[in-house]
Amino acid sequence: MSEPAKGRSSRWSYATAPDLDRTLVQRLECFPRQPDMLVYGFRCVAAVLLRGWLKVYHRLTFRGLEHLPRDPQQSFVLVANHQSHLDAPALLAALPMRRLHQVFPAAARDYFFTELPRMVFAAVVVNALPFSRDVAGAQSLRACRALLRRPGNVLILFPEGTRSRDGAMGAFQPGIGMVVAGTEVPVVPCRIEGAHRAWPKGAWWPRPRKLTVCFGAPLSFAARGRGKEAAFAISAELEAAVRECQ
Amino acid sequence: MNWRAALDSPVFVGFALSLGGLLAVAGLVLLALRAAGRDPGHAWQSYRGWLRMVPLFLGAVFLGRVAWIVFVAGVSLLGMKEFARGTGLYRDWWMTGAAYFGVVAVALVAAVQDPILDRPGWLGMFLALPAYVVASIFVVPILRDRCAGMLQAMALACIGFLYIGWMFGHLAFLANSPHAYGYLLYLVVAVEANDIAAYLTGKAFGRRKLRPTISPNKTLGGALGACAVSMALPFACRAALPHFTAPQLLLTGLIVGIGGQLGDLSISVIKRDLGVKDLGALIPGHGGVLDRIDSLIFVAPLFFHATHWFVGIYPAA
Numbered sequence: 001m002s003e004p005a006k007g008r009s010s011r012w013s014y015a016t017a018p019d020l021d022r023t024l025v026q027r028l029e030c031f032p033r034q035p036d037m038l039v040y041g042f043r044c045v046a047a048v049l050l051r052g053w054l055k056v057y058h059r060l061t062f063r064g065l066e067h068l069p070r071d072p073q074q075s076f077v078l079v080a081n082h083q084s085h086l087d088a089p090a091l092l093a094a095l096p097m098r099r100l101h102q103v104f105p106a107a108a109r110d111y112f113f114t115e116l117p118r119m120v121f122a123a124v125v126v127n128a129l130p131f132s133r134d135v136a137g138a139q140s141l142r143a144c145r146a147l148l149r150r151p152g153n154v155l156i157l158f159p160e161g162t163r164s165r166d167g168a169m170g171a172f173q174p175g176i177g178m179v180v181a182g183t184e185v186p187v188v189p190c191r192i193e194g195a196h197r198a199w200p201k202g203a204w205w206p207r208p209r210k211l212t213v214c215f216g217a218p219l220s221f222a223a224r225g226r227g228k229e230a231a232f233a234i235s236a237e238l239e240a241a242v243r244e245c246q
Numbered sequence: 247m248n249w250r251a252a253l254d255s256p257v258f259v260g261f262a263l264s265l266g267g268l269l270a271v272a273g274l275v276l277l278a279l280r281a282a283g284r285d286p287g288h289a290w291q292s293y294r295g296w297l298r299m300v301p302l303f304l305g306a307v308f309l310g311r312v313a314w315i316v317f318v319a320g321v322s323l324l325g326m327k328e329f330a331r332g333t334g335l336y337r338d339w340w341m342t343g344a345a346y347f348g349v350v351a352v353a354l355v356a357a358v359q360d361p362i363l364d365r366p367g368w369l370g371m372f373l374a375l376p377a378y379v380v381a382s383i384f385v386v387p388i389l390r391d392r393c394a395g396m397l398q399a400m401a402l403a404c405i406g407f408l409y410i411g412w413m414f415g416h417l418a419f420l421a422n423s424p425h426a427y428g429y430l431l432y433l434v435v436a437v438e439a440n441d442i443a444a445y446l447t448g449k450a451f452g453r454r455k456l457r458p459t460i461s462p463n464k465t466l467g468g469a470l471g472a473c474a475v476s477m478a479l480p481f482a483c484r485a486a487l488p489h490f491t492a493p494q495l496l497l498t499g500l501i502v503g504i505g506g507q508l509g510d511l512s513i514s515v516i517k518r519d520l521g522v523k524d525l526g527a528l529i530p531g532h533g534g535v536l537d538r539i540d541s542l543i544f545v546a547p548l549f550f551h552a553t554h555w556f557v558g559i560y561p562a563a
Contacts, residue, residue, distance in 0.1 A: 014333050014519075014520050016334055016522060017336060034331070037336075
């Protein structure tokens with residue numbers, strides 16, 4: 001009998017799930033989340049239902065879809081104004097179903113990840129990235145950058161940081177600038193219209209108003225430095241780009 | 247097996263009342279320890295786990311044959327998920343899916359009517375199932391035209407199915423026996439009693455370590471004590487095991503006593519090799535599903551086939 005080839009035995013390696021010692025609920029809280037057949041299944045079903053609902057009840061239409069990067073390996077950022085809870089599902093509906101589990105809308109940790117029903121909705125249905133709006137914000141920005149370094153991920157950011165009260169767009173926070181400064185990642189500006197009339201902050205159920213999502217040409221900030229001023233400048237540029245989307 | 251039969255069965259009512267009584271007594275003891283100023287610590291957590299598991303188990307047996315088979319399949323699926331996440335198999339959805347398919351197939355074969363002999367549960371197919379499922383697992387890389395890492399994935403899927411799906415699935419098939427109440431209640435209670443006896447006698451008399459590399463907490467004293475308790479238990483539960491002669495009862499006790507320890511150690515081998523403490527966090531105070539059913543997985547098929555040999559799963563009236 002011949003000797004086994006050297007190093008062969010080391011090929012067997014067990015990549016144990018890093019969140020093995022956590023309960024189901026604790027697993028939803030952490031990020032990045034491990035793939036889970038059941039969660040993916042629910043998300044697919046929910047996505048089909050949500051897309052149907054948005055198309056029929058809100059007559060959702062898209063403009064400028066050609067601006068979205070086509071290459072499935074290309075990571076990019078979608079930056080939009082924020083008026084209601086319909087925004088993230090509407091943007092998700094613009095992307096093909098096969099990318100569903102790689103699209104991560106950033107959602108406020110203090111709002112979406114503190115109560116169980118909201119957390120299940122955010123983590124399972126929307127596939128949200130828990131974003132801290134407090135002192136831990138820097139950590140969340142790092143998570144966003146890490147996400148974009150891997151191929152094929154889409155990050156959805158609402159740089160206003162909160163839903164608009166009156167439908168008018170607020171100023172963009174500089175966080176988005178810190179995420180994309182000095183990276184090749186394209187940033188696609190989008191403007192969502194009608195979401196405020198459909199489901200304003202504080203209303204308990206959406207009304208059947210028309211929704212439109214307009215996408216603008218992608219921008220790149222590869223040549224920018226990573227300082228504070230550059231971040232503010234990038235945020236201001238993106239704010240203007242979102243306003244200009246037709 | 248249905249809820250009416252459960253209420254009419256002295257075995258079911260007897261076991262249910264004894265288990266309820268045991269839980270109540272254990273709760274009172276723990277409360278007394280607390281009142282006396284001693285911290286029951288881990289025992290309290292573990293007790294809270296039992297408070298959830300015992301009603302679930304009795305409820306599934308009470309509701310009848312199909313409910314029990316569904317319950318066992320659910321536990322198997324949860325166990326398989328833990329195994330897949332622990333070994334990293336969960337990243338390969340095709341292979342994990344094939345193993346899940348095997349678990350569902352076990353439940354289906356246990357639930358349907360035998361097409362030839364016209365009795366509940368298709369025993370022939372149940373015993374032949376490993377061949378079909380292992381074949382399906384081997385077909386997966388062929389369908390995907392993949393080689394890299396496939397030997398490991400196939401091996402893990404086969405072990406997962408054979409161990410957690412099929413061996414544990416014998417517990418589901420036992421529901422088809424006319425003596426299902428006796429077999430199921432005795433088996434599950436005896437295996438868990440064996441675990442608890444090993445823990446308690448180990449604490450009292452355990453000095454020499456049983457297998458220091460695999461499980462440093464287990465002692466020879468604990469294993470022998472558990473064996474003694476397990477060999478006495480079938481005689482105490484004679485009503486649950488009708489038609490068993492005295493040597494057969496003794497052998498049944500041995501199967502539980504030795505098999506229970508081996509099952510515990512087998513999961514420990516897997517956990518040690520993976521470098522994890524528990525395979526999940528589903529049951530507070532106990533860890534994951536596999537950490538709880540480890541002994542049952544090992545004992546269920548041994549008990550099943552011993553019983554089939556002694557009196558037959560379907561005894562002639």
